[in-house]
Amino acid sequence: MNRNDRAIVALVTLGHAMVHTYELSIPIFVSVWLASPAFSADAATLGVVATVGYGLFGLGALPGGVLADTVGSKRLIVGCLLGMAGSFALLSVASSVWVVAVALCLWGIAASVYHPSGLSLISRGVEARGSAFAYHGMAGNVGIALGPLAATLLLLVLDWRGVALVLTLPAVLGAVLALRFDVDERAAVADGGTETDGGEEAGDSKADAVSSWPEFVAGSKRLFAGGFVVIFAIVVCSGLYYRGVLTFLPEILGDFPSLQPVEFGGRSLEPGRYVYAGMLMVGVVGQYVGGRLTDRVQPSRVLPFAFGLLGLLALAFVPLSSVGLLPVLALCGVLGVALFVVQPLYQAAVAEHTPAGTRGLSYGYTYLGVFGVGALGGTLAGGLLTYADVGVLFVVLAGIGLAGALASFVLGRRA
Known part of the structure; x- marks a missing residue:
């Protein structure tokens, strides 16, 4: 990696870690x-709030993606960090479920502006794109694990x-650090529009940028007229799963016989x-792989197997939960890897199937x-846990994994 590559990777890994620190602390x-008497809300209600x-x-x-194409990624990442700090400051004074919902x-x-700005920054500014995606994903998983x-x-x-x-403090410090990075956001896109890492001709990056409603509509039509429509189905399946x-997993694990709360030093510890x-920390391995x-x-060759594995793990989750502690730990470890291996794969698939200017x-x-x-998926999980049971939830999740595998197979056929 050159100097600009390293600066961009440092910026996006910082932002990615911060975003997921907050995202996965919420469960x-x-x-x-x-468990709080101050919040008379069941799983279904909190599922809707989440x-x-x-x-x-x-x-x-x-809209964050449109702004990334027009005003630049670095500004959005700094704003993202400051906004997250403010929202958790409001959460700290919440006295009801309604204030929690606002926060x-x-x-x-x-947080919404981070991913389109960070990933477009990698795809347009970094020459060693594959490695940057890997480091970016690993940083996200560090935040995913450290947050909870x-x-x-x-x-x-x-x-x-x-x-x-x-938890407001890390985002404030992150914003201060982000301001210090000096990066060329379009260093990996040549003047004529050809991507410098061997990618396909993509059109001039600035000329194709979306800056008005007609351009937004035209850019959207171009995207969904090609393979991106299949990619969109893939990422929806990934998001639902x-x-x-994850939304209620700490609560689900806490109900397993092998992970019941224990008293230690006068406090109740929650092993789940x-x-x-x-x-979630093991997910770093999945991101790297x-x-x-x-x-x-090609990502389309691997994605069907990754989603198929997610489906199988969902089917095995509840039966193995009653066997003992070691099987539960092993299953959670494999799930952590499988859950996150798909993310850099679909991120790279987007880069392969879209023009640089509308990245x-x-x-x-x-x-x-x-x-x-x-x-x-959070509402789905909360509803199924309230009105059915955990077994039904994981059967539904297995079906989502199968749907993702089928969509990935279709993408591979198109490629």
Whole structure:
């Protein structure tokens, strides 16, 4: 990697880690709110609240992608970090589920601009794109694991409001650091429009940028007229599975016989929360493997197997939960890897099937699917846990994994 590559990777890994630190700390708060007498809300209600916040995380990605193509990625990343800090400051003073909902909505709006800006910055500014995607994904998983782990550990000494207030600090510090990075956002796109890493002719990056409603409509039509329509189906399946399995997982794991709460030092420890954090940390391996695979094979060849594995793991999850602690830990470890190996694969597939000038718009639609439509997985999970049971939830998740495998197979045939 050259100097500009390293600067961009440093910027996006910082932003990615911060976004997912906050995103995956929210399920820890959900498990606390379910047990709190101050919040008379069941899993279905909190599932809807989480869906709205997470939904805006995805819905805002589309305008965020347009802004990435016009005003630049660095500005959006700094604004994202400051906005997340403000939303968690509001969460720390929430006295009802309605204020919680407002705080999560503000977090979703602020966080929504990160993925289209960060990923378009990699695709247009970094020459060693595959490795950058891998490092970017690994940083995200560090945040994914550290967020719930930090929240769990802080809950040993603070109430949840105090934890939310402490968690505002990393985003503020991250914004200060982000301002110091000097990057060329379009260094990997040649003047004539050909991508310098061996990609296809993509058109002039600035000329193709979306800056008006007619250009937005025209750019969207160009995207969905090609292979991107299949990619969108793939990322929706990924988002539904991701949010469906993670939103209530700390609570689900806590109900397993081998992970019941234990008393230690006068405090009640929740082993399920630590297993949840550990599973997400293992996801670093999945991100790295997926990123490296994008440098060696076409993503469409690997994605059907990755989604098929997710389907099988969902079917095995509940039966293995009653066998004992070691099978549960092993299953969570494999799930952590499989859940995140698909992300760099579909990110690279977007880069292969879209023009450079509308890359921000492309990733905007991608994360509209992953985190916008995918946020419905939280409502789905909350409803099934309230009105059915955990076994039905994982059967439905297995069906989503199968749908993702079929869509990936179709993409491979088109390629």
